Amino acid sequence: MMKAEAIVQARGLKRHYRRGSETVKALDGVDLDIHPGEMISILGPSGSGKTTLVNLISCLDVPTEGTLTLAGKPVTDLSEDRLAEARRGMLGFIFQKFHLIPTLTVAENVELPLMFLKRPVDRAATQAVLQQVGLENRAGHLPRQLSGGEMQRVAIARALIARPRILIADEPTGNLDKANGDAIFRLFRKLCREQGLTLVVTTHNLALGHEADRVITLEDGKILREEPGRGVK
């Protein structure tokens, strides 16, 4: 069977920083193909370049060298405007800290991205994404009335509302206990399987990381190892 075209393709991706007279090679020549519907985890010790890599894939940062293609479109040489356009609707983000607005309800937090995208709010659609993350009964709650695991589910629903093709999560379980962390990964798996979402997730947690389809381990800004995870069908 022919493999579908990669939805993310990185070639020779580098991100170097100058710190005084030295150069920090945060990312130092990464080649990576990610296929639609795949769940990939990025492992590696602190400082190995995980955040740098996902920030580049997210188009939040620009590589020093190398090329990046999203859904067949090269994004490395785009202007800010074109970059924003390429990201719009294509990418959803989840962070270690949930970044919910404390004075907005769960439903309002989830709907916030639609405002920036100038898309209409549709309560039925909001309810549908809340159901996907198991929070259909929390729409009217405020963030402070939720547990950490529930707050991260709200952040996932907020990432899903614009119907992205790729979800990028940087240490999404870093602030959660084991049970909640496990549940978030199970949810990610379900989203990949049932909706064909592509998921890129960084984690410190080896056991959780290996639940993905494929596990990439970084060291000093390079891919040290690439192996199948337990998620493989």
Ligand code: ADP
């Ligand atoms: P990880 O997410 O795996 O912990 P990072 O991608 O955050 O690693 O960082 C990789 C390396 O790049 C680290 O040595 C870090 O100190 C360095 N780095 C990250 N961001 C910057 C920056 N803005 N300026 C200088 N060095 C940075």
Ligand code: MG
């Ligand atoms: Mg990091």
